[in-house]
Amino acid sequence: MANKIARVPVREQDPQKRAANFEEVCYGYDIEEARKEASRCLNCKKPRCVEQCPVSIQIPRFISQVLQGDFAAASRTIAEDSSLPSVCGRVCPQETQCEGACILGIKGEPVAIGKLERFVGDWALEHPSPAGQTPPSNGHKVAVIGSGPSGLACASDLARMGYRVKIFEALHKVGGVLEYGIPEFRLPKERIVAASVENVKRLGVEFETDTIVGRTVTIDSLLEEEGYQAVFIGSGAGLPRFMGIPGENLNGVVSANEFLTRANLMKAYDSRYDTPIYVGRRVVVVGGGNVAMDAVRTAKRLGAEAFIVYRRSEAELPARVEEVHHARQEGIEFRMLTNPTEILGTEQGWVRGIRCVRMTLGEPDQSGRRSPVVVEGSEFEIECDVVIMALGTSPNPLIAATTAGLDTDRRGCVVADGQGVTSRPGVFAGGDAVTGAATVILAMGAGRKAARAIDEYIRNK
Amino acid sequence: MYKILEKRELASAIWLMKVHAPRVASSARPGQFVIVRADECGERIPLTVADYDAREGSVTIVIQTIGVSTKKICALDPGQCLADFAGPLGRPSEFVSEDLQTLRGKKILFVAGGVGTAPVYPQVKWLAEHGVRADVIVGAKNRDMLIMTEQMRAVAGNLYIATDDGSEGFKGLVTEVIRHLIEQQGRHYDLCVAIGPMIMMKFVALTTRDYGLKTIVSLNSLMVDGTGMCGACRVSVGGKTVFTCVDGPEFDAHLVDFDEAMRRQGMYRTQEQRALKIAEERAAGHKCRIGLDK
Ligand SMILES: Cc1cc2nc3c(=O)[nH]c(=O)nc-3n(C[C@H](O)[C@H](O)[C@H](O)COP(=O)(O)OP(=O)(O)OC[C@H]3O[C@@H](n4cnc5c(N)ncnc54)[C@H](O)[C@@H]3O)c2cc1C
Numbered sequence A: 001m002a003n004k005i006a007r008v009p010v011r012e013q014d015p016q017k018r019a020a021n022f023e024e025v026c027y028g029y030d031i032e033e034a035r036k037e038a039s040r041c042l043n044c045k046k047p048r049c050v051e052q053c054p055v056s057i058q059i060p061r062f063i064s065q066v067l068q069g070d071f072a073a074a075s076r077t078i079a080e081d082s083s084l085p086s087v088c089g090r091v092c093p094q095e096t097q098c099e100g101a102c103i104l105g106i107k108g109e110p111v112a113i114g115k116l117e118r119f120v121g122d123w124a125l126e127h128p129s130p131a132g133q134t135p136p137s138n139g140h141k142v143a144v145i146g147s148g149p150s151g152l153a154c155a156s157d158l159a160r161m162g163y164r165v166k167i168f169e170a171l172h173k174v175g176g177v178l179e180y181g182i183p184e185f186r187l188p189k190e191r192i193v194a195a196s197v198e199n200v201k202r203l204g205v206e207f208e209t210d211t212i213v214g215r216t217v218t219i220d221s222l223l224e225e226e227g228y229q230a231v232f233i234g235s236g237a238g239l240p241r242f243m244g245i246p247g248e249n250l251n252g253v254v255s256a257n258e259f260l261t262r263a264n265l266m267k268a269y270d271s272r273y274d275t276p277i278y279v280g281r282r283v284v285v286v287g288g289g290n291v292a293m294d295a296v297r298t299a300k301r302l303g304a305e306a307f308i309v310y311r312r313s314e315a316e317l318p319a320r321v322e323e324v325h326h327a328r329q330e331g332i333e334f335r336m337l338t339n340p341t342e343i344l345g346t347e348q349g350w351v352r353g354i355r356c357v358r359m360t361l362g363e364p365d366q367s368g369r370r371s372p373v374v375v376e377g378s379e380f381e382i383e384c385d386v387v388i389m390a391l392g393t394s395p396n397p398l399i400a401a402t403t404a405g406l407d408t409d410r411r412g413c414v415v416a417d418g419q420g421v422t423s424r425p426g427v428f429a430g431g432d433a434v435t436g437a438a439t440v441i442l443a444m445g446a447g448r449k450a451a452r453a454i455d456e457y458i459r460n461k
Numbered sequence B: 001m002y003k004i005l006e007k008r009e010l011a012s013a014i015w016l017m018k019v020h021a022p023r024v025a026s027s028a029r030p031g032q033f034v035i036v037r038a039d040e041c042g043e044r045i046p047l048t049v050a051d052y053d054a055r056e057g058s059v060t061i062v063i064q065t066i067g068v069s070t071k072k073i074c075a076l077d078p079g080q081c082l083a084d085f086a087g088p089l090g091r092p093s094e095f096v097s098e099d100l101q102t103l104r105g106k107k108i109l110f111v112a113g114g115v116g117t118a119p120v121y122p123q124v125k126w127l128a129e130h131g132v133r134a135d136v137i138v139g140a141k142n143r144d145m146l147i148m149t150e151q152m153r154a155v156a157g158n159l160y161i162a163t164d165d166g167s168e169g170f171k172g173l174v175t176e177v178i179r180h181l182i183e184q185q186g187r188h189y190d191l192c193v194a195i196g197p198m199i200m201m202k203f204v205a206l207t208t209r210d211y212g213l214k215t216i217v218s219l220n221s222l223m224v225d226g227t228g229m230c231g232a233c234r235v236s237v238g239g240k241t242v243f244t245c246v247d248g249p250e251f252d253a254h255l256v257d258f259d260e261a262m263r264r265q266g267m268y269r270t271q272e273q274r275a276l277k278i279a280e281e282r283a284a285g286h287k288c289r290i291g292l293d294k
């Protein structure tokens, strides 16, 4: 099953240079590179990659279309199952999904499915198809809460079916995590996020920013007073967790959400913006997921010496492999099997260091990962002036607290079935609001499924 | 975009702005705040609602110009627009949801300091509209820094004024007025609500603790989103960490760790001072330099 052509390497910005700027790290394939990489695909009869794709993109089909140079067709193929290829091609954990299953990966390197998807997505953004006919309005209105991937995907599909859709967004800018969380150097805001949002607008979807559902309006007022026949909750999982250790309220301790929001949404790295950000000289980021990698690499780019402190080992890092690799290239230091026990402060109440213990790996826990155990007497200190907590997030309770009859589980997640149907008739939900912090592709897929369920609900009403 | 309907200077560097924001106007309750951004490059600034009129679709805010962002907001004139005006945020004051009968039996004392007079006003007004006349102490540096006195007089029971220099009313601190009312005049209060600079709220809390008088304060912590997403606004209340923007902004004053809250307010002071200097050097009339504020 070996393949004679090696995986086509992707061009990237020089690590030294990029560690000091916010431009995109990865340049992606050009046409020639994409077609060459596409030629590696065996076009399997029973494609393992498709089985592992959360939304079952017809991978070998779109790859063969790339090979033939018919990028418009490739784009249509992907569009059958995904509405955000430029985004997902960049941020999906391909190594545990499609590429992790690719047959070529058994003996060599899998097809670079993510890079090909990104290529097709970007090609489509640069070659917008002439404004397709949006179907005539069917006269029904649907409200979507949140403009992240789940909301955008749900709204697009409903608009294509003829619904009048309005997205209500709490922040001043649309895009959800794509806008406020994932940094520019990984996901360009104007070229990719704004362009993807523009496509959704072109379908006739309206946006209302600065509108907090549960405060400015409520689900009840949308359904009862504003004439919406159904509501989709795609409000994400934005509530940051802290550790609950001493010193966490010292000046210099921030959540990754705060740090990244200041940097991404509020463009603190750009001197034209008024946003203050406190970076310090030495930054410790606690956590090992994508959020931790984004925070630590942002701190580095803002001029700090930056460290990751993670309680398990390298193998358990939940971040995308590519991000960990890029972080190392950029000079991020990793302190694995290390867990903070206290944040140390100066007399004035500013962070001066972090006390940690070493960990070792014990028995596997429910998630199958070996759980970390404290090594007795292994306390030590790391000097730093900023600590960024990237420990995960959970859904914001605001909507659940203001919506009667909407069930949530112990973690505050909205209870919904595979189609997005919640305990309250007419109210649907998907994405991180239902699953807790997960991935863009899952949120996007959930939004699309809910669009079908909403259509069915309104037709049968 | 949110059109500025009216703008007045109430006192030196304190501006009142009435803004067209119909959705906020019809949902706002006493005690809540909004997040305001002047233009595309501006910060998200939390400001307590000073008045709202659902029929007119307007919300009034009062702003003291202290940094780059508040100056930017106040540099805008009627007819121009604020880029963002999101709210109402936070929980409404507790008394709004209290049983009216019980509420009418209560004696309430408000203590307002400086620009904090503005958020006290809608609370006192709401109570007056519901048949409760609350006493109000307003404190300011001097007579010229007093704001909204006439409006307040119209809705308050007794209005007491205290200035640092005695140029109007009592010469001294609001805390001395509290002691005077309770000790000399034998007043009894069931609830005290104090809104003003953090240091004033801290000392009001220390004062009322002596009398076992339940006291509520409205914290003006640093914020980014105002919706519970970042934790910038966290404070310790009763030994527990909570978020001002969603769990507050009003808290039991006797449980708040004011020293920590004041320290946390200064988290970005150096950056802010630098920004202010740059802005001043760049001369008056800041324009968003990337031209997104059209
Ligand atoms: C820093 C970071 C890096 C990440 N990296 C990756 C990655 O590399 N790969 C990957 O697959 N996933 C990644 N993720 C996870 C991924 O971004 C999320 O799973 C995905 O965005 C969830 O989409 P969503 O639509 O459910 O919610 P979100 O993207 O969170 O969007 C929710 C939106 O709803 C709005 N909202 C919330 N409450 C209200 C309300 N009451 N009223 C109105 N609007 C409201 C929010 O402001 C937000 O804009 C990352 C997440 C973060 C934070």
Ligand code: SF4
Pocket: A040, A041, A042, A043, A044, A047, A048, A049, A050, A059, A060, A101, A102, A103, A104, A111, A113
């Ligand atoms: S498993 Fe790999 S080789 Fe087979 S179709 Fe998918 S991408 Fe192509």
Ligand code: FES
Pocket: B222, B223, B224, B225, B226, B227, B228, B229, B230, B231, B232, B233, B234, B243, B244, B245, B246
């Ligand atoms: S302001 Fe961000 S959580 Fe309160």
